[in-house]
Amino acid sequence: MGILDGIGQGFAVALDPINLLYVFLGVLIGTVIGVLPGLGPTATIALLLPLTYEVEPVTAVILLAGIYYGSMYGGTITSVLLQLPGEAASVVTTFDGYQMAKQGRAGPALGIAAVGSFIGGTVAVIGLTLLAPPLADLAVEFGSQEYVALTALGILLVTYLGTRHPVKSLCMAALGLLLATIGQDDITGTTRFTFGQIALFDGFDFVAVAMGLFGVGEILYNVEKTEKAQAIKTKLKNVWPSRKDFRDSSGAIARGSVMGFFIGVLPGGGGVISSLASYATEKRRAKDPSRFGKGAIEGVAGPETANNASSTSAFIPLLTLGIPANVVLALIFGALLVQGITPGPQLISQEPEIFWGVIASMYIGNLMLLALNIPLVGVFVQLLRVRSGILAAFALLVTMAGVFSVNNDSFDMWVVLLFGLVGWLMKKTGFEPGPLVLAFVLGSILETNFRRSMLLSGGEFSTFITRPMSGTIFALMALVIIISVISGIRKRRRRSRPATPGEEDLAATGTTAEPEGTPGNETTDEQAPPAESGVPRDRS
Amino acid sequence: MRRFRATAPALLAASVLVLTACGDDAAEPETDAGGGGDAAAADYPTESITLIVPYAAGGPTDLAGRTIGSCIEEELGQTVVVENREGASGSVGMQAMLAGGNDGYTLSLIAVPASATNPLQDDVGYTNEDYVPIAVVTEIPSALIVGADSQFSTAEEFFQYAEENPGELNVGVPGTTTSQAMELRRLAEEYGVEVTAVPFTGNAEMTTAILGGNVDAVFINSSQDVLENIEAGSFLPLAVSPAEPVDYIDAPTLAESGFPELTNSVSVFGLAAPAGVPDNVVSTLEETVDTCLQKDDVREQLGEQYVPDEFIDSDAFSSRIDSIIEAYGPILQE
Numbered sequence: 079m080g081i082l083d084g085i086g087q088g089f090a091v092a093l094d095p096i097n098l099l100y101v102f103l104g105v106l107i108g109t110v111i112g113v114l115p116g117l118g119p120t121a122t123i124a125l126l127l128p129l130t131y132e133v134e135p136v137t138a139v140i141l142l143a144g145i146y147y148g149s150m151y152g153g154t155i156t157s158v159l160l161q162l163p164g165e166a167a168s169v170v171t172t173f174d175g176y177q178m179a180k181q182g183r184a185g186p187a188l189g190i191a192a193v194g195s196f197i198g199g200t201v202a203v204i205g206l207t208l209l210a211p212p213l214a215d216l217a218v219e220f221g222s223q224e225y226v227a228l229t230a231l232g233i234l235l236v237t238y239l240g241t242r243h244p245v246k247s248l249c250m251a252a253l254g255l256l257l258a259t260i261g262q263d264d265i266t267g268t269t270r271f272t273f274g275q276i277a278l279f280d281g282f283d284f285v286a287v288a289m290g291l292f293g294v295g296e297i298l299y300n301v302e303k304t305e306k307a308q309a310i311k312t313k314l315k316n317v318w319p320s321r322k323d324f325r326d327s328s329g330a331i332a333r334g335s336v337m338g339f340f341i342g343v344l345p346g347g348g349g350v351i352s353s354l355a356s357y358a359t360e361k362r363r364a365k366d367p368s369r370f371g372k373g374a375i376e377g378v379a380g381p382e383t384a385n386n387a388s389s390t391s392a393f394i395p396l397l398t399l400g401i402p403a404n405v406v407l408a409l410i411f412g413a414l415l416v417q418g419i420t421p422g423p424q425l426i427s428q429e430p431e432i433f434w435g436v437i438a439s440m441y442i443g444n445l446m447l448l449a450l451n452i453p454l455v456g457v458f459v460q461l462l463r464v465r466s467g468i469l470a471a472f473a474l475l476v477t478m479a480g481v482f483s484v485n486n487d488s489f490d491m492w493v494v495l496l497f498g499l500v501g502w503l504m505k506k507t508g509f510e511p512g513p514l515v516l517a518f519v520l521g522s523i524l525e526t527n528f529r530r531s532m533l534l535s536g537g538e539f540s541t542f543i544t545r546p547m548s549g550t551i552f553a554l555m556a557l558v559i560i561i562s563v564i565s566g567i568r569k570r571r572r573r574s575r576p577a578t579p580g581e582e583d584l585a586a587t588g589t590t591a592e593p594e595g596t597p598g599n600e601t602t603d604e605q606a607p608p609a610e611s612g613v614p615r616d617r618s
Numbered sequence: 619m620r621r622f623r624a625t626a627p628a629l630l631a632a633s634v635l636v637l638t639a640c641g642d643d644a645a646e647p648e649t650d651a652g653g654g655g656d657a658a659a660a661d662y663p664t665e666s667i668t669l670i671v672p673y674a675a676g677g678p679t680d681l682a683g684r685t686i687g688s689c690i691e692e693e694l695g696q697t698v699v700v701e702n703r704e705g706a707s708g709s710v711g712m713q714a715m716l717a718g719g720n721d722g723y724t725l726s727l728i729a730v731p732a733s734a735t736n737p738l739q740d741d742v743g744y745t746n747e748d749y750v751p752i753a754v755v756t757e758i759p760s761a762l763i764v765g766a767d768s769q770f771s772t773a774e775e776f777f778q779y780a781e782e783n784p785g786e787l788n789v790g791v792p793g794t795t796t797s798q799a800m801e802l803r804r805l806a807e808e809y810g811v812e813v814t815a816v817p818f819t820g821n822a823e824m825t826t827a828i829l830g831g832n833v834d835a836v837f838i839n840s841s842q843d844v845l846e847n848i849e850a851g852s853f854l855p856l857a858v859s860p861a862e863p864v865d866y867i868d869a870p871t872l873a874e875s876g877f878p879e880l881t882n883s884v885s886v887f888g889l890a891a892p893a894g895v896p897d898n899v900v901s902t903l904e905e906t907v908d909t910c911l912q913k914d915d916v917r918e919q920l921g922e923q924y925v926p927d928e929f930i931d932s933d934a935f936s937s938r939i940d941s942i943i944e945a946y947g948p949i950l951q952e
Contacts, residue, residue, distance in 0.1 A: 279706030
């Protein structure tokens with residue numbers, strides 16, 4: 079099927095009244111939770127996941143995708159008005175967005191963010207439309223060895239990129255890999271670490287683990303914090319940016335779209351990394367970098383465009399390879415699995431209505447978001463008045479009912495509570511749940527494919543290097559490790575010198591930024607901005 | 619509205635649990651009687667029946683369970699509540715059925731051979747004496763399949779090459795404890811033809827593996843998607859697994875290809891009840907399933923070709939399971 083036929087079919091699916099309603103619901107929920115600090119897209123999707131089992135698979139994905147990219151819009155609002163990132167990817171927006179608001183230019187800041195998000199999102203959907211089908215054709219050739227290489231790369235990148243403490247996230251990734259071994263082994267059928275408990279034969283349920291770590295852990299963490307009422311003092315006027323604003327930010331939006339698209343495809347790349355990378359690029363390209371941090375509109379336009387583009391392109395590896403690029407996509411992966419659909423290279427040909435329907439819904443969703451955001455910003459801001467205690471109690475109730483309904487098994491409810499506790503402790507001690515959950519998902523793919531490769535090759539390790547595609551990926555991984563080691567050594571030498579300007583920006587905002595618990599939020603508080611390569615790395 | 623819809627299943631499930639808990643107490647006196655003489659059992663069914671599907675919603679077992687469930691509901695005039703209790707290759711569902719009591723109001727779909735081989739392998743909380751098979755709903759044969767551009771075009775060529783080059787051919791199977799994997803082990807042990815079985819999870823993965831040329835062949839459940847691929851010409855079937863050839867796949871049986879013992883790799887979905895269920899419950903259900911399987915809409919929903927030509931009742935189903943236990947027991951207990 080050609081791309082035109084496909085997209086035609088997709089719109090037929092997406093324009094179905096039910097699906098149209100769910101796109102709208104998705105982007106609306108996304109915007110709302112984006113506005114509410116402490117409830118990121120991951121927590122929300124984790125909480126709402128069981129509710130999607132009732133609807134058609136395509137409708138479920140449309141809804142969840144809508145929440146994801148919708149939250150990218152919503153997160154901007156509080157970043158600009160209150161210097162309070164509603165979700166992680168908007169942290170960078172606080173640097174210049176809040177400054178613009180202080181100068182009375184909150185309207186244009188939000189306006190340009192919405193426009194940039196729309197353009198970035200649309201460019202990425204077009205890229206997804208054009209690139210995913212050929213990629214899926216290529217992916218059919220992928221054997222177990224390639225999957226080993228890709229998942230290992232994914233775990234490496236997730237651990238290295240966008241985390242404050244690589245050692246801590248390495249620990250979490252290792253824990254995730256260990257947890258993934260619980261249950262019946264795929265290759266020999268022996269049970270591992272089950273202690274004779276049937277409930278553990280299939281390992282921990284991914285949905286329960288994710289809901290616990292992100293959902294309940296998040297709720298506990300938020301409840302603990304003292305509630306303080308947020309007053310919105312800024313008056314919003316002239317949301318539509320001026321011609322000069324457009325001229326100033328057009329380059330940033332263009333670069334943000336492209337950069338966001340490509341970073342989103344990388345494992346672990348969606349969301350925060352792309353916005354950091356875009357901010358770093360804009361700052362470096364600017365004629366007068368000192369404007370940044372003082373209300374430069376490019377500093378809002380670029381990152382906001384990039385995070386939206388990346389949250390869309392992050393769907394590419396999932397829909398073509400069946401490998402989730404980040405935790406949100408891992409949840410969507412879970413949603414499809416529960417519906418009896420295994421995402422992979424066959425998805426486009428076997429379930430075209432899902433693939434194309436979701437893509438078409440993204441075009442529509444981005445339009446809806448533009449329409450929602452420009453005139454309704456003032457309304458969304460009022461949401462901040464909802465007391466978080468009420469929200470938390472309600473969310474916990476939905477979680478427990480939801481997880482029970484997945485398998486009709488009370489064991490899963492205990493798993494949620496256990497991991498909720500673990501997630502809360504992890505947040506308190508600065509460990510990120512993101513690498514754990516992603517390693518947990520990728521771990522079983524990695525292990526099964528590794529052992530399958532061993533079977534196929536008759537136990538020859540060289541099979542990973544001699545196959546061109548897996549060889550290339552492993553070479554790339556070696557490169558990433560070497561570069562990061564070298565730059566780590568360099569940085570140590572430069573220790574004595576003052577921190578880079580960007581670092582100060584973040585350090586300044588870090589203290590006020592809410593450490594809210596989306597997996598992408600690895601950079602929330604005192605995180606360093608991207609290094610010159612556009613690859614953020616820990617500097618502490 | 620959405621919230622309400624979504625919590626509905628949970629509420630429903632909760633009420634079902636309460637119901638089954640009550641049913642448990644009521645069933646107590648019948649437990650050791652086991653006979654069909656009870657007055658309560660005589661006019662079975664007088665209340666709603668819970669049908670447990672031990673696998674995920676949306677899968678082939680779920681389809682079979684829901685189709686037969688709604689037909690039983692129609693025929694017997696009592697609500698049939700289908701409940702998915704997946705986990706541990708169906709063992710969780712089996713335990714749930716046994717916990718529901720043997721008064722005939724808790725039934726389960728079983729997927730043979732898994733439900734018969736699970737207890738042979740691990741302590742899964744039940745044995746093959748704990749349940750009574752009632753009737754077969756569908757049976758799906760396995761097929762040995764190569765890609766369209768394979769060097770093999772017949773079973774003969776394939777097995778000859780395998781015999782001359784032990785372990786060189788990689789054959790994908792749907793999982794390590796599946797009948798397909800065990801048939802390949804018997805192929806090596808009993809006939810000295812050795813191939814490397816590579817376990818995958820599910821048909822989608824295996825289809826990708828064969829299309830991408832990453833395995834030499836797959837030994838796969840010939841469900842609808844596989845039939846479509848055969849028809850499209852991207853799959854070439856070399857052999858099928860049942861004792862008799864099937865008319866919708868143009869390939870000889872394994873038995874005809876020189877391996878007369880290898881006839882057990884057929885996925886059978888059927889209805890079962892806990893052991894000790896009153897006899898008349900079994901006979902009522904046998905009759906009902908037989909009637910259902912003759913209905914055109916039911917046959918179409920299940921896949922016409924998968925409905926057995928001749929109805930397989932409780933006794934025939936039992937002996938099928940016994941022969942599987944006999945064939946695979948020794949392999950699994952090694």
